[in-house]
Amino acid sequence: MAENEKQAVQAKKDKSKKPGFFARMGKWLRDMKSELKKVQWPTRKQTVNNTLIVIACVIVVGIFIALFDFVAGEAIKLLIGAFKG
Numbered sequence: 001m002a003e004n005e006k007q008a009v010q011a012k013k014d015k016s017k018k019p020g021f022f023a024r025m026g027k028w029l030r031d032m033k034s035e036l037k038k039v040q041w042p043t044r045k046q047t048v049n050n051t052l053i054v055i056a057c058v059i060v061v062g063i064f065i066a067l068f069d070f071v072a073g074e075a076i077k078l079l080i081g082a083f084k085g
Contacts, residue, residue: 019027042050
C-alpha cells in the first residue's frame with residue numbers, strides 16, 4: 001500500500017473509535033460539574049457590594065453622558081443660530 005492509502009485507512013479507524021454523541025455529552029457534563037466544584041463563589045455580601053458599585057458607576061456615567069449631550073446640543077443650537085443670521 002502507498003503511504004496515502006495507509007493514512008486513509010488509519011483515518012477511518014480513528015473515526016470509528018470516536019465515542020457517540022451521548023457519551024461525549026455525558027463526559028462534558030461530568031467535566032463541567034467537576035470544574036464548577038473548583039470555583040470560589042463570592043459571598044452574599046461581596047455580591048451585594050459589587051452590585052452597588054456597578055449601579056453607582058452606571059449612574060455616574062449616565063450623568064456624564066446626559067451632561068455632554070446637553071452641552072453638545074446647546075453648542076449646535078448656538079452654531080446654527082449664528083449662521084442663520
